[in-house]
Amino acid sequence: MSTTGTKTSGDTNTVTDAAGSLSTHHDPRAPVSIHDMTVAYHRKPVLWDIDYAATEGRLVGIVGPNGAGKSTLIKASLDLIPKASGSVRIYGKPYKKQRKLVGYVPQRESIDWDFPASAVDVVTMGLYGRMSWWLPPRKHHKEQALHALEQVGMADLAHRQISKLSGGQQQRVFLARALVQDASIYFMDEPFAGVDAATESAIVALLNELKARGKTVLVVHHDLQTVREYFDDVLLLNMRVVACGPTKDVFTHENLQKTYGGKLTLLVEAAEAIARSVRGGP
Template sequence: MNQSSSTNSTENQSPITQTDLSPAEIPLSVYDLTVAYHRKPVIWDVSFDIPPGKLVGIIGPNGAGKSTLIKAIMELIPRASGRVNIFGKPYQKNRHRVGYVPQRESVDWDFPVDALDVVTMGLYSEIGWCLPVRKKHRERALDALERVGIADYARRQISQLSGGQQQRTFLARALVQDADLYLMDEPFAAVDAATEKAIVKILQEMKQAGKTALVIHHDLQTVPEYFDYVILLNMRVIDHGPTEQVFTPENLQKTYGGRLTLLEEATETMRRREQSL
């Protein structure tokens, strides 16, 4: 069931709200969310739910408000209006159930810590900022680095890691939290093919474990392969729902406007995929 964007939030609700799921079973619910910088809206009247146990892509052009949306969900930036629930409760009451992978550009890579230290930071809500990190915590952090394939680099300074290794380090920091909902800001940006393959594998493992991931993604050609559910965003929600229903040439035209070359490539990819089924 497709939903078009509208200033009326009830018209822009997800089909999930019409199922038997209770609010506590829905990983993320966003209601009438608006964020503005210097009184200029960046995202406007955004409302949606995302289903449990799915890989959800946030898709839209540069400047559409994708990173702003994730930061507003986590209360890293102020909201002009609207509210957000994580499994039926405000973010602050369920923040321990959320793992976050930031955009690489937002990280100070010259900060003097090694990869293991970065991953261990994901446990600070459990350990406490003033308490010592114990052996069991470091072992969990090392296990997370092993899971993303860079345990051999545990004691290497993050500034000395490649871009792909840096991204895997922050993915491990999120994984060590064993969260129920993961928010990822462009995890595939500027990574090598091996790292992209590793991230996809981790996402699939999350899904199999019943986790939910909300991922900002730019490569339209891989959207049908990577995601079960998509949110098309350009300041407002253009449409959202199962990928096979929502990720259509018509909706992409509404989302991207005049970016015809990119749209044509994505459309051709979808047509080839449909022909192969």
């Protein structure tokens, strides 16, 4: 650690160190620490040598171009796909032993929304882990679920069948479920994809609510313009970790160029402009 800490700024390693990362294998205090992870589909590596440790109580945006392995990172961390090498620890222990500490909000398309359930049913599912095996949900479970729906602004639609909700509303149901699940760490796969403005602000409010409760949230995110606004930390990913650490240090022109390639897209320029205005603003 000491040898790399002296490096000039802009260097990837410095930033990694700023996030309080790794010289020993896994920091037991880190909510999520990934060490040396390589994931390959068939023979082609999609993620290599990923080293990353999240800091507790922060909102982390996982950002990178298409095919950079963002969703793969989450899925491999949760043992949903096999790793070619490396290890992941949740508070210092393997995921298998810490399942209950981890909440996962999958991509909306991965669910069959024709399932005969109402919004409140789906939210109640987040509480199943804390109910007894045989008994049906109790009244206070339902109330908890309704309360969570209220928090995401879905109280009126609580009893509507889920296929009759709009995409944004479905996403909010998922988030309400994450809220009641009361995990310590959340992995969210593109919660902002294809949602309306109201949902977007509801999601942001919820992320901040989770943060206020001391949760750590890792969010796969596509929209570069909002990264600065939404996330405390950012993990720039393009098959390998390009940079990670506090957004203000890491989300720089140079790092974005490293992540997205030589030709800066319009979006990155726009993100830069926003970044400047945020820095210059009040």
